[in-house]
Amino acid sequence: MAATAAMQSDLLARFRGKRIRSFAVPALILVYLTYVFFAFDLPGLASRARLDNAAILMSDAVAHKVHVTRDNRSGEMSVSIEGSRRMTFAANQRPDWVQVDGDTVQIDLPQGHSVTYDGPVVSYDYPGYGVIRITSDNGIHLDLPTPEVPDFINASSTRVAITTPAGRLSVTRSRTETLRYFPGWELFFFDLASPYWGMSWGQVASTVLVGERLDPAQSNVSLMVSNIWNNTIWRHGDVVWALGETILMAFLGTFGAAMIALPLAFLAAGNFAPSRAIRFVMRRIFDFVRGVDGLIFTIILSRAFGPGPMTGALAILTTDTGSFGKLFSEALENVDDKQIEGIRSTGANVIQRYRFGVIPQVLPVLLSQVLYMFESNTRSATIIGAIVGGGIGLLLTQAIQTTADWEKVTYYIILIVLMVFAMDALSGWLRRRLIKGDGSGR
Amino acid sequence: MTFLATGARGTADLRHAYLAQVQRRRLYSGLLTILFVALMVSGFQIAQARNAGDFLNGITHIFDFPADIVDEAIAKAGNLPGHIWDALPPLIETINIAAVSTLIGTLFGGLLALASTRGLAAWPRLIVVFRRTSDVLRAVPEIVIALVLIFVLGAGPVPAAIAIALHTAGATGKLFSEVNENADLKPVEGLASVGAGWVQRMMLGVIPQVAPNYFSYALLRFEINIRASAILGFVGAGGIGYELKNAMTFGQGKLDEAAGIFIVLFATIVIFDQLSGVIRHRLTYGDA
Incomplete structure (x- = not known):
């Protein structure tokens, strides 16, 4: 009876303890998150966050704009994509919604809006509101159909900006500029210098198949491929090289590390090490290499080797030698001695014993670890590339830092994700093929 | 007698098949090794060519910064x-x-x-x-x-x-x-x-x-x-x-x-x- 009572009180105490713990853990996490909430200054984040940046990013990622610009001092006209000099239309390439006739420019915007530059007078025709007239000789004069200035016009004595769903017009004393938005990525395949620019896909296909040679020096197919490859805006050739560099960094780094780590792992494995002292030293070396973060190696190596894929590969190689050394030596400690004994009984020497008694046992494990690492290193190589200056990581950071080319950022992100997926699939396929094996691989 | 003969032929066949298999395996792993070595070497050369600093030159300076x-x-x-x-x-x-x-x-x-x-x-x-x-x-x-x-x-x-x-x-x-x-x-x-x-x-x-x-x-x-x-x-x-x-x-x-x-x-x-x-x-x- 007493025993049962003791047991009961013991059990109740345990339940109480458990209950307290199950409330204490979430409570502790909550306290910690509250602390971080203030440590990271989340209340201040709202004021620092630039949601207009997010809006620019979103719209720029899927659309582009065409600038119709007139320099008010020289009277010079230009029509260009994103206002970039490299993407300025030649006079005969100008889109048909821009009509230039001497000093008059007629710009048609969607939804029936239109803008006319007529000497010093710029007029914006807003259907349902009226014609807005802006005169820029001595200062800027705004002439509105209504007495008060509506929301979509931002006017001062030096600058007038009109923002409507159809486009944007800004007038200053030095220049007049109209922006019209279009969905999609501009000049993705052919830039303005290419003879294929402005053709529909049907036209491109017929030119390639039956058309006359556009360039007497080469066939139309090779001209098309080289125009796409050397596109000056998207630089597809460079991007493909950059992707290749990133994969190369991961490949050289991972497999190089595996080749260096394998012999060293024998020295660090308890059942193979020639002496305990060597084993101890090797293990501490592996620990040290793993402890010195990849970041530190990357910095040190980029000082010695300069920017480029070799530096990235070496950084991955150094970091992974530590992890592989540890993993491999653990795998080696798990080998079955019987097979080695068997090989020894046939009079095999040390190398032969390792080759036929040990390697076949550990190879599947090691290969699977190496291939896993290869896949994850493709991701790391993107980051390391951003630091050492090579590969797609560099292109991505550059595109983000210039903050102008969000469509390129989007493009690179898509490519990176596709690359990681592809490497994931490749490493999975190789693992299945080489390890579970159908006998033909190995 | 007949039994023995078939047995011997069976063993010979088996032996033959086994050796053929071993040979095929060696061929495959040899090819794989060659492919792998070729990839490593050419990869190294490409990386070397596209890198700002030279490998052999850099390796002597590896400890300069530390x-x-x-x-x-x-x-x-x-x-x-x-x-x-x-x-x-x-x-x-x-x-x-x-x-x-x-x-x-x-x-x-x-x-x-x-x-x-x-x-x-x-x-x-x-x-x-x-x-x-x-x-x-x-x-x-x-x-x-x-x-x-x-x-x-x-x-x-x-x-x-x-x-x-x-x-x-x-x-x-x-x-x-x-x-x-x-x-x-x-x-x-x-x-x-x-x-x-x-x-x-x-x-x-x-x-x-x-x-x-x-x-x-x-x-x-x-x-x-x-x-x-x-x-x-x-x-x-x-x-x-x-x-x-x-x-x-x-x-x-x-x-x-x-x-x-x-x-x-x-x-x-x-x-x-x-x-x-x-x-x-x-x-x-x-x-x-």
Whole structure:
């Protein structure tokens, strides 16, 4: 009876303890998150966050704009994509919604809006509101159909900006500029210098198949491929090289590390090490290499080797030698001695014993670890590339830092994700093929 | 007699087939080796050609920079404790980034895993959707999300924490669902038979079984995330990586500061590595 009572009180105490713990853990996490909430200054984040940046990013990622610009001092006209000099239309390439006739420019915007530059007078025709007239000789004069200035016009004595769903017009004393938005990525395949620019896909296909040679020096197919490859805006050739560099960094780094780590792992494995002292030293070396973060190696190596894929590969190689050394030596400690004994009984020497008694046992494990690492290193190589200056990581950071080319950022992100997926699939396929094996691989 | 003859011929056939197989295998592994060596060599040459510095030239200078750092650190040894002290606040920020992203990431990873395991999922038809979600989250490198968020939210720890948390959610989503697949379904069935809802079945039937494994993976992830948050700091997300970058870009004259940061970072990684190793060992093999 007493025993049962003791047991009961013991059990109740345990339940109480458990209950307290199950409330204490979430409570502790909550306290910690509250602390971080203030440590990271989340209340201040709202004021620092630039949601207009997010809006620019979103719209720029899927659309582009065409600038119709007139320099008010020289009277010079230009029509260009994103206002970039490299993407300025030649006079005969100008889109048909821009009509230039001497000093008059007629710009048609969607939804029936239109803008006319007529000497010093710029007029914006807003259907349902009226014609807005802006005169820029001595200062800027705004002439509105209504007495008060509506929301979509931002006017001062030096600058007038009109923002409507159809486009944007800004007038200053030095220049007049109209922006019209279009969905999609501009000049993705052919830039303005290419003879294929402005053709529909049907036209491109017929030119390639039956058309006359556009360039007497080469066939139309090779001209098309080289125009796409050397596109000056998207630089597809460079991007493909950059992707290749990133994969190369991961490949050289991972497999190089595996080749260096394998012999060293024998020295660090308890059942193979020639002496305990060597084993101890090797293990501490592996620990040290793993402890010195990849970041530190990357910095040190980029000082010695300069920017480029070799530096990235070496950084991955150094970091992974530590992890592989540890993993491999653990795998080696798990080998079955019987097979080695068997090989020894046939009079095999040390190398032969390792080759036929040990390697076949550990190879599947090691290969699977190496291939896993290869896949994850493709991701790391993107980051390391951003630091050492090579590969797609560099292109991505550059595109983000210039903050102008969000469509390129989007493009690179898509490519990176596709690359990681592809490497994931490749490493999975190789693992299945080489390890579970159908006998033909190995 | 006849029996023996067939036997001998059978053995000969077998022997022949075996030797042929061995030969074919040797051929294949020989070809694979040649392919691999060719890839390594040509890869090395391409990397060498596209690198700014030469490999052989660089390898002789590999210790120049560490030597500079050590020299300056020794020359200004008196400043070192101060630098280490100064490196602590950004270090705490880095650890906080890692801890928050591990907490939030594993939480979402756990939910993703429960939603994408056959037999446990609340909406079995959406299993594919949740699996793909965690694949995509895993595939996007942290730096991509971090850089985009830095542009929108401004430099600081929050973009890094979000980026690492998303990646963690994807990675743990996959790992946890593998753990879930090994969970015993009997408690779940028992709970279902007494009318427990999905949340109750998961909380009382599954989580107690998988919690130790979850916790062990989460610790491993925390270790990885400390490294990741240091690296993201280097590209502008705050914390110790950012301080390190500043000290390094300044170069000569601030290298003792860099040395202090190196020491702190190394110590942190080793300490957390060991700590999580010990805890995980205990979880796997009991208190012994």
